[in-house]
Structures are given as structure tokens and as C-alpha cells.
Amino acid sequence: AQSVTQPDIHITVSEGASLELRCNYSYGATPYLFWYVQSPGQGLQLLLKYFSGDTLVQGIKGFEAEFKRSQSSFNLRKPSVHWSDAAEYFCAVGAPEGSYIPTFGRGTSLIVHP
């Protein structure tokens, strides 16, 4: 079974600073990988996804993530954080076989200081 670890429960950055949120997954083959964002009181919005191909994936809102098979990682990055990026971020892994059922990490809460 697949699993996801997000080692940082909270991350605090200053507005304009760069951001990297860590995600490590466990799965025997090449997984489907996702990053979602959840603002307070809202559902989840997909930021980006990796299924195959280029290991550097561009997403919405200026986010990108890099799949590193050797490290079983899929870290999310943004070069310059905006105050509106403050939210909860979830990494998820899905098995390619069968239906689309992502397994989520526990999330990282991003706090942005002015």
C-alpha cells in the first residue's frame, strides 16, 4: 500500500521569500503524485500532478514540484511567496493501477509573515 510523509507540520516564511514543502512517498512502482491546497473552510484544490515524463512539474499559482525517484520525494516549491499562499498543503500519492484513489499526507500548514 502507498503512503505519504510530510515531515513539517508548520512552515513559516516571510512574504517574498522562497518556499519548499517536503513530501516523501512509499510505493513499489512509479506513482501518481499530487499537491493540493486547502484554504480555511474550503475543499481541496489541485496545484499540480505528476503521472510520467518530465520530472519537474509546473502548476497553478506559480508552484512547481520535482519528482526524485532516488529519494522517493516530490517537494513543492515557489520562488516568492505571497500572503494569499497561507493555507494547508497536502501531498498525495495514487497507484496507477485500478481507479484514482489518492492517499494523503497529514498536511503542512504554511504561515506567511508580512
Add this chain to the structure above:
Amino acid sequence: DAGVTQSPTHLIKTRGQQVTLRCSPKSGHDTVSWYQQALGQGPQFIFQYYEEEERQRGNFPDRFSGHQFPNYSSELNVNALLLGDSALYLCASSLVTDYNTEAFFGQGTRLTVV
């Protein structure tokens, strides 16, 4: 397109009662998945419905049951509510024939069991 809609948005129930949550998928989607998100945790997969049948199920007791209607909308039923069932319940819709299709999430139903 209204996206995924869930009702009600908030609900308070007493231990031992039964509850029904509702979800209308995004237009064109035929698959509905339900997730439970406890406070401070990532979403946990409950089950998925396609063609009015339960396709896959997560590690949840039989107190959790569901239904999908011919118009693809879905209900989640929870019997004999426990305090631990208090959570945000998220519905996600997708298209089963296309694994590259993004799963869209609703805003969720906040269930409080007292």
C-alpha cells in the same frame, strides 16, 4: 458549472443518531469518492462509487455506507454516530475512464457529534 456541491455545510448530531450527507458531482463526472478529514489530519478515503456500485473501500466500519444515483449524485450515510466521527467530510468527483482527469473536491460538510 457549479463544480462539486455538498450539503449541508454544517451539521450537529447526537451520539447514536444517523446522518446523511449529499454530494452532486461536477458536470460530466461519473465517479464520486468520499473522504473523512479529522482536525489537523489529511483526508482519509472512505469509499468510491461508480455506476451506482461501491468500487473501492477504505478502512472504515460498516456504519459508513453510501449510495450513488443514476444522475451520479451520491449520499454518505453514517449510523450509530460516535464522537470520533466528528470531522469534515469531503466529496470528490472524477471521470473513471481518464486517470489523468483531476478529481474536484467540494467544500465539505462539517459534522459535529455531541
